[in-house]
Amino acid sequence: MIRFPELPPAVTALLLQVTAVLLAALSMRVAPLPPLGFALLCGTYAAMLSHFAGQARWWLYIQFLFVPALVVMLAFDIPSELFLAAFLVLLVVYWSTFRTQVPLYLSSNKVWRALEDFLPQHGTGFRFVDLGSGLGGVLTHLSGVRPDGQYTGVESAPLPFLWSWLRIRFGGHRQCAVHWGSLWDCDLSQYDVVFAYLSPVPMKRLWHKARAEMRPGSVFISSTFAVPEQSPHDTVQVDDLHRSTLLVWRM
Numbered sequence: 432m433i434r435f436p437e438l439p440p441a442v443t444a445l446l447l448q449v450t451a452v453l454l455a456a457l458s459m460r461v462a463p464l465p466p467l468g469f470a471l472l473c474g475t476y477a478a479m480l481s482h483f484a485g486q487a488r489w490w491l492y493i494q495f496l497f498v499p500a501l502v503v504m505l506a507f508d509i510p511s512e513l514f515l516a517a518f519l520v521l522l523v524v525y526w527s528t529f530r531t532q533v534p535l536y537l538s539s540n541k542v543w544r545a546l547e548d549f550l551p552q553h554g555t556g557f558r559f560v561d562l563g564s565g566l567g568g569v570l571t572h573l574s575g576v577r578p579d580g581q582y583t584g585v586e587s588a589p590l591p592f593l594w595s596w597l598r599i600r601f602g603g604h605r606q607c608a609v610h611w612g613s614l615w616d617c618d619l620s621q622y623d624v625v626f627a628y629l630s631p632v633p634m635k636r637l638w639h640k641a642r643a644e645m646r647p648g649s650v651f652i653s654s655t656f657a658v659p660e661q662s663p664h665d666t667v668q669v670d671d672l673h674r675s676t677l678l679v680w681r682m
């Protein structure tokens with residue numbers, strides 16, 4: 432199996448797709464095919480290469496369908512500006528997901544309510560941070576029920592950041608603030624409760640950051656995604672659509 436350990440999966444997929452097109456072009460010299468046949472051949476090569484490169488199974492479907500979908504879409508003669516517009520919208524929503532492997536998806540109201548139980552006691556003036564704060568729902572909910580805390584969000588994608596900034600600014604959530612930036616630049620020693628709903632990919636690195644920076648007595652909560660080889664002190668099963676689990680560590 433060929434491995435591309437340093438490259439994000441999306442970049443690996445792109446390189447394999449280019450290789451597949453070159454292989455299909457060479458094959459065409461031996462046996463010419465109509466455009467859709469050529470596209471299917473590209474897809475077949477791309478899926479096979481992705482399999483040998485050890486990409487996750489769902490990448491194989493994407494790789495197989497990519498060039499055939501291009502050929503089919505070209506047949507519809509859709510204005511190219513529409514593709515550019517769609518690309519720009521996806522760019523500002525998902526931004527560096529191809530690298531971070533943490534896309535935008537939102538935690539449920541039931542998760543927000545379950546988090547209330549992990550806020551420090553009333554009157555302690557605590558600080559809470561949501562690492563990758565999305566549209567700011569966690570922050571605005573918690574500040575509504577527990578206005579005695581300070582709530583901070585860090586978000587790297589431009590549109591979710593702008594959305595949450597406007598939501599906080601015009602929703603009157605004076606205990607909330609959101610910053611545009613990377614969670615890796617956030618100093619976790621300032622917070623009593625650190626919340627993250629990310630993906631399996633950054634959890635090991637995030638755990639090391641939390642261990643190095645968080646103060647004794649503070650609480651680290653990951654929604655759904657476990658830390659490899661670290662059993663949580665507490666787990667809460669949330670009865671929502673995703674069957675979310677809160678994994679809680681007391682530092």
Ligand SMILES: C[S@@+](CC[C@H](N)C(=O)[O-])C[C@H]1O[C@@H](n2cnc3c(N)ncnc32)[C@H](O)[C@@H]1O
Pocket residue numbers: 525531533534535536537538561562563564565566567568569585586587588591612613614615627628629
């Ligand atoms: C799964 S969503 C969670 C949103 C929100 N916390 C919630 O619970 O509804 C993860 C968010 O993290 C953001 N993100 C991913 N990597 C990040 C990074 N390195 N720094 C800041 N935000 C990041 C993504 O843009 C996305 O909005």
